[in-house]
Amino acid sequence: MFSQTVEYALRVVVHLAGHAPEAQTTDQIAKTTRVPRAYLSKVVQSLRRGGVVRSQRGSGGGVTLIKSPEELTILDVVNAVEPIQRINECPLGLASHGVHLCPLHARLDKALEHVEQAFAKTTLAEVLSEPTTSIPLCDTPGTDVISTIVERKEE
Amino acid sequence: MFSQTVEYALRVVVHLAGHAPEAQTTDQIAKTTRVPRAYLSKVVQSLRRGGVVRSQRGSGGGVTLIKSPEELTILDVVNAVEPIQRINECPLGLASHGVHLCPLHARLDKALEHVEQAFAKTTLAEVLSEPTTSIPLCDTPGTDVISTIVERKEE
DNA sequence: ATTGAATAGGATGTCAATGTCCACTTGGAC
DNA sequence: GTCCAAGTGGACATTGACATCCTATTCAAT
Numbered sequence: 001m002f003s004q005t006v007e008y009a010l011r012v013v014v015h016l017a018g019h020a021p022e023a024q025t026t027d028q029i030a031k032t033t034r035v036p037r038a039y040l041s042k043v044v045q046s047l048r049r050g051g052v053v054r055s056q057r058g059s060g061g062g063v064t065l066i067k068s069p070e071e072l073t074i075l076d077v078v079n080a081v082e083p084i085q086r087i088n089e090c091p092l093g094l095a096s097h098g099v100h101l102c103p104l105h106a107r108l109d110k111a112l113e114h115v116e117q118a119f120a121k122t123t124l125a126e127v128l129s130e131p132t133t134s135i136p137l138c139d140t141p142g143t144d145v146i147s148t149i150v151e152r153k154e155e
Numbered sequence: 156m157f158s159q160t161v162e163y164a165l166r167v168v169v170h171l172a173g174h175a176p177e178a179q180t181t182d183q184i185a186k187t188t189r190v191p192r193a194y195l196s197k198v199v200q201s202l203r204r205g206g207v208v209r210s211q212r213g214s215g216g217g218v219t220l221i222k223s224p225e226e227l228t229i230l231d232v233v234n235a236v237e238p239i240q241r242i243n244e245c246p247l248g249l250a251s252h253g254v255h256l257c258p259l260h261a262r263l264d265k266a267l268e269h270v271e272q273a274f275a276k277t278t279l280a281e282v283l284s285e286p287t288t289s290i291p292l293c294d295t296p297g298t299d300v301i302s303t304i305v306e307r308k309e310e
Numbered sequence: 311a312t313t314g315a316a317t318a319g320g321a322t323g324t325c326a327a328t329g330t331c332c333a334c335t336t337g338g339a340c
Numbered sequence: 341g342t343c344c345a346a347g348t349g350g351a352c353a354t355t356g357a358c359a360t361c362c363t364a365t366t367c368a369a370t
Contacts, residue, residue, distance in 0.1 A: 001156065001239060001267055004358065007246055014259055025316065034247050038360045045318070058367025059315035074262065084156060091162055092189050103285040104169055107229065111273050112156055115266045122262055130258040159328070180346065193330050196347070203347095213337030214345035 002078075008035045008043045009081040010074065013052065017069035017124040023062030043081065050080020069128060075119035084116050157233075163190045163198045164236040165229065168207065172224040172279040178217030198236065205235020224283060230274035239271050 011033035016024055026044060030037040044063055047053045052072070055063045065072060078084060087101060087109040101109060166188035171179055181199060185192040199218055202208045207227070210218045220227060233239060242264040245256060256264060 001270075002263060010259060010263075011247070027316090036359060039358070041317070041319085042359085048317095055317060056367080057315085057317045057365075058369095060368060061316050061366085063317085092166070103282045104165060107273070107277055107282065108157065108165075111270045114269055114273070115156075118262070118266050118269070127258045127262065182346090191329060194328070196349085197329085200348075210347060211337080212335075212345085212347045213339095215338060216336085216346050218347085 003082055005043060005046070006078055006082050008033070008040070009047060009077050011035060012040070012043060012047065012063075013065070013072070013077045013124060014127065016053065016063060016065045017072070017128055020065050020069055023056060023060075023064045025062040029063065046081040047077070050076075052077055052080045069125040070123055072124045073120055074122045074124070074127075075116060077124075078119055084112060084119075086112050086116070158237055160198060160201070160236050161233055163188070163195070164202060164232050166190060167195070167198060167202065167218075168220070168227070168232050168279060169282065171208065171218060171220045172227070172283055175220050175224055178211060178215075178219045180217040184218065201236040202232070205231075207232055207235045224280040225278055227279045228275055229277045229279070229282075230271060232279075233274055239267060239274075241267050241271070 012029055012035065015029055015033050026037065026040050029035070029044075030040050033040075035043065044053065044055060047063075048055050052066060053063050054066050055061070067076070075084075087105050090101060090105060100106075167184055167190065170184055170187050181192065181195055184190070184199075185195050188195075190198065199208065199210060203210050203218075207221060208218050209221050210216070222231070230239075242256060242260050245260060255261075
């Protein structure tokens with residue numbers, strides 16, 4: 001339902017939020033997020049164009065969040081890489097359905113609206129601070145991420 | 156967010172529900188739903204394998220719903236062609252996240268759950284009977300669907 | 311100025327979703 | 341039994357998402 005790229009983008013931003021406000025290099029990000037290194041640069045560029053992160057070239061450079069984790073929502077991230085496509089007009093192109101969607105598409109759009117709202121209400125800070133046994137990305141100091149990878153079933 | 160195939164499948168089922176319990180040929184379905192005729196047969200086959208429709212070969216044959224519109228939900232249709240993929244395990248494969256998703260993925264899965272529930276609660280009969288000016292598919296007698304097609308913007 | 315760290319981005323490969331085509335099978339009507 | 345209507349399904353084309361690779365560009369430190 002959500003694309004792989006959105007999943008990657010969220011991981012990247014969670015990583016950055018966990019280290020804010022320090023800049024992180026793509027190598028560092030790739031390690032903890034397990035996003036393919038070469039593809040990560042594309043994801044980061046999307047996030048930059050979407051106004052979510054700032055990136056700095058040269059030694060000592062890296063990627064940083066533009067907003068603080070308290071102000072940055074999941075929706076901001078999703079919209080930066082792949083905006084949620086609401087249903088604004090009849091997909092069949094029926095003129096008679098003009099402004100008002102038919103009941104079918106109205107329901108589908110309503111579902112999208114709920115998802116959008118849920119994402120808009122959740123900040124990265126909330127995701128990070130939630131009391132739980134599972135820390136997002138699990139990159140807490142002392143934890144070796146690599147060794148905790150388990151066998152995954154083919155899907 | 157929802158695939159083209161899901162959109163097509165829903166149109167097909169709405170058309171069938173509007174004509175239940177009579178069988179409809181793929182040619183008839185293709186006309187009102189504006190699903191590419193050749194691809195429609197694939198969609199119908201998915202619906203058949205998913206237990207949503209029955210199809211009958213030979214002259215006088217066609218496609219019919221197995222359940223009545225009152226019993227058939229949007230979720231039934233969606234699951235037949237492309238089941239909603241809930242997030243059951245940590246996409247990073249982190250063993251420590253085992254049964255419990257981290258807050259990030261828990262939120263994403265929650266959004267999926269809401270969509271699933273909304274779809275499970277909506278029957279085709281509801282979609283068809285809802286008082287509105289826009290009849291789904293707009294295939295009411297006397298309305299020429301083709302002439303109501305409007306110019307669509309490229310997306 | 312030179313060098314090395316680090317992102318930017320174009321070219322290209324791969325694969326699944328979408329879409330098309332056509333030969334085959336099935337079943338009803340005569 | 342013949343014929344035609346209608347779905348079945350395999351082979352193939354197209355497209356965009358995902359991924360990789362390599363070179364160019366930028367910046368800081370020296």
